[in-house]
Amino acid sequence: MARLIVERVTKTFGAFRALDEVSLDVSDGEFIAILGPSGCGKTTLLRQIAGFDKLDGGRIVIGDTVVSAVAQHVPPERRRIGIVFQSYALWPHMTVAENVAYGLTVAGVRDPERARRVEAALALVELEGYAARRPSLLSGGQRQRVALARCLVTEPSLVLLDEPLANLDVHLRASMEDEFARFHARTGTTMVYITHDQAEAMALADRIAVMDSGRLLQVATPSQLYREPADTTVAAFIGEGIVVPAEVVDVDGRGRCRVDLFGMSVGMRCAPAQRPTRAARACLRAGNLSIVGAGPPGIGARVVRSIYQGGHFRIEAQLDHADGVLVHLELAEPCQLAPGDAIRIGIDDGWVLPGTGGDVDAAATAPGARRRPDDGAVATDANG
Amino acid sequence: MADTAGWRERAEETALLWALVAIVAILSLLPLARLLFEGVAPGGRFSTAALTSVLSSDTTWTAARHSLLTASGGTVLAVLIGATVAVLVGLTDIRGRNTFVFCFVLPLMIAPQVVALAWLQLFGPSSTLLKMIGLAPAMGSRNPLYSGQGIILLLGVQYAPLVFLTLRAGLRTLPQELLEAGLAAGAKPATILRTIVLPLMTPALVAGIALAFVSCLGNFGIPAFLGIPGNYLVLPTLIYQRLAGLGPSVLSEVAVLSCLIGFIAVLGIFLQDLMLRRRDFRITTTSNAMRPFELARWRLAVEIALWILTIVVLVLPLVALLLSSLVPAVGVPLTMKSATWSNYDYVLFDHAAAKRAFVNSFSLSATAAVVIVLVAVPLAYFLVWRRSRLLRVLNLVTEMPYALPGVVLAIAAILVFLKPLPVLGVTLYNTVWIILFGYLARFLVLGLRPVIGGYYQLDRTLEEAAQLAGARLLRRLATIILPLVAPMVIAGALLVFLTAFNELTVSALLWSSGAETLGVVVFSFQQGGDSTYAAALAMLTVAVTIALMLSTLLTGKPARGVLPWRG
């Protein structure tokens, strides 16, 4: 009943394209995270799904009902959707119980049924003793849980969570993450979780949809997203991928290939359909890089920074070959490297970004600087 | 099924929107359009004679310049006084706050001309006070209040409570942690005030500024008292002057001059829109209201200053009023022997109309206040959150009936309602309903501006949460939005009530036997030279209002922080 289909949804504000033909298919009971830097359009998408705004193209289907299309718009109050807002949006003039009961009252549910359900919802978020309190007397985490109880008490077909943990401290975040996960397991509700925090998204979601500049770049499971990013933006955004120019020399048609990277030959993963090309790009993870001695193949580099991160060092280095290319890797203690030291870096694996072949100019462009002409301000550092 | 989903919601919203459009159009647009029609087509024949004669007259532009000058000056002064007092009362630990608030809003109840007279006497040659301190001007010297500056001074004093009330209602929503964050960042209270409090209070402040401006622009009583002797013309007195002139083109000229006032008022709204554009004033937290700043050693000084202000703006005119109500005739010195209750006797027992007027004015102002806020809450919803283009255009006209002298609105109402209403066949003319119409049209803006300010400060997710819970618009308005903007709604209703209760110029043309208002009776007494009766009736009005306001302190428990004089 609660499958969510977003089909080529477009929304413009004046000349600005906030959503550009976004398509997404969320199956019943799935927990999907929509991840992207601020300003990428994820909140606009959420407001479209909730029905607060009318769309300019495409359609949105919840269950069997087309709720949004150009000529059709089911108002939010008829969509049976729950939202947990970033600001919680608790009504300050009502008690906790009244906040939770509101949706039931509106739906015509009366006591004792209403009281029973409110009690159950509060029990679910472990706030049984707080029914008579005002929201202003609760802590941030408690407010969050009231908001959750309020949105779930009416058993919505779909729950949207708009950066629900953004206002909480780190410890509370971890426990609320657990809470959401348990909650999802217990209720089986379809959940759409908006966030800019990839750790949160990876920890919670069945699948993650990465958005940037109003476009949906990739929808995949967390591990797939990490291992096989679809393009340079996703690669750079997720897990701080290092994107470098590469030449695909040889492919086996089953997802392995041999790549020439700054003159060094490396075996990498790639799409089965990948063809040899001079102008490919590869995504390297810090874990693929290591410091090697003079013997094994390696690329010369110079240490720029060395940061202690508890148990290991993060080494940032500049490759000798292509100026401007910064790489980083982790090195276990002890480590005596200092900025300016010359090192050799070995690479044991990587992922050839699909769809980068045939673009002859690409090789000449500095990595990470490959941008579409229309988006001058893509934030590649999502956590910044 | 998809096609029918939500049609009820849409129908409900569309119906509400069009009902509001109709209400605003009928209240604000219809009378003015009818008047304007009279301006360009007197008697139904098109003519630009009035237009050219008015617009080519130097007098018109002098009056327009003076109007702009006094309205701006009065507004600046009202904002300085009103905002200072609101901040001191709202954010610091002064004592006797409730009593002070009470006293500070009361002058709204006292007719401008009473205030003007009290001030004239205070600064004139016969001033007892100035004589006491040896500063009385020589007999026959010109009273300095008979000037543009005098008008500005009195307008500022008269309308400071407007700014105060709207800002105070806004300050109630200010959460403590925003100030604490500022303190933690090392800011001094004055810096916090400038960088956090005032920016967040912009919507309330702008609402207050807009109201003060349009009130100053439309005020007739003060420039009539202070401007006529010095021949310092403003548009409302010029209009009155034209009305007193003879000749068939009176209405046309008045209509054209009214449009000029309306134009200046609309400029004010544009300015207001400009100030509110593209900024975020929403206060999203739900924490407790703030703890007051400690004034420490300054407290006593501030308290003394505030009470001196109260004496000047309230006690002084009130005492002047009281004294004139106790003497048998104007100019008789008040002594134990000459003091008399006979004026009160007369208005209370011998004058049937006075009692009727009391009941009429009370019911009319209370009804107007309730109806106006009931309209204002959904109207502001569409204006602020839906940004309906049609309503935004109409929004511009809501100020005009208030910016025009009451007598002009009354003329417009007569033009519209003299003949039986089409279709219904009912005549409103010569009934109490035409006065109610006049009040609704004239004071709509007083209720609307504070409520709009309240919406700007509201985090819309609170409404969206209710929407997702399945609540339709009317329900959301009643159960979520109304309680959240309640302080501003009460401030607005109070402004409407206090102003209408005391209103004089609209009903002076619209009343009929049995439908007298207090203003009409007071006006009648004054015109007949019976200013002692007028003073007695005005004193009674103030007394009843004080009693009403006090009774709100004794009754049950209305939501905290809603009534401005309840802590």
Add this chain to the structure above:
Amino acid sequence: MNYLLRGVWLAAALVTMLAPISAHAQVPKGKLVLYTSQPERDATQTTTAFKQAYPGVEVEVFRSGTTEVMAKLAAEFAAGAPKADVLLIADAASMEALKKDGRLLAYPEAKVAGLAAGTYDADRTYFGSKLITTGIAVNTAAKSRPASWADLAKPENKGQIAMPSPLYSGAAAIMLGTMTARPDLGWAFFEKLKADEAVAVRGNGAVLTAVASGEKPYGVLVDFMAFNAKAKGSPIDFIFPAEGVPAVTEPVAMLKTTQNAAAARAFIDFILSDEGQKLALSMGYIPARASVGTPSWLPPGMVIKLMPTDIGNVVQNNSANLKRFAELFGN
């Protein structure tokens, strides 16, 4: 059309008369709408007495300032349905303007015998009901008592004079028109007042307050207001200046559009009747019908010297006069 209101000599003796109201051909009944600028109490007394005389007629009153009454009328004319049947307003100039617009219905059979000549329109459209003169009011504490207009305008009274502004008051506009037309006063008089920094306030009520409270020791004021205040104890005196006093007549008239001409005629009859005139007398006015007597405040034997007013001339020159006045008293 010129008709002059000149030198009316009022008898000092109060004549007691109890003449019954003349018999009416047909008994008027129904509703009568009266628009008046009489003071509230006077308006109530007038209608009460009228209703006693004509019990069949129900009177509805709209009472306000002259400006407001005229504005209401103007709006009603513009909307095409005037509601008033009869008018009783302060000055003949307003009536003259209405007459010019063809709004008034003549009443040729009105009983004008015994009325001072010139108090009523020669075409019998409006009829003065009383004489309201404008003279000099002085606070009893004032240094001197000016015996003439010329005395008032002397430089020693600088800053001590209040007067009603003709820009805002029809009665004051008549005063302006009358006095500027005289060779002995003329515009020179007003120029002297300006040099004396006289203040022009909105109406007679404001002048009374200013003079009685001592704010301005001297004022240009209507007689009855000064005398009524004096009777109640206000420290005020009224002086009839040597040159004479301008006067308004508070005329009564019926509108062409009246719904009840019979009752309207009855109202005019009543106002002009001995009973109606005595009522005006009891309110402290000088009645138009000299035979009913003079008010008690007029000292016995006192002679009021009225300035002639050429109403037609006043109306014609009104806007020019007002413009000149506004310029003269402008800052």
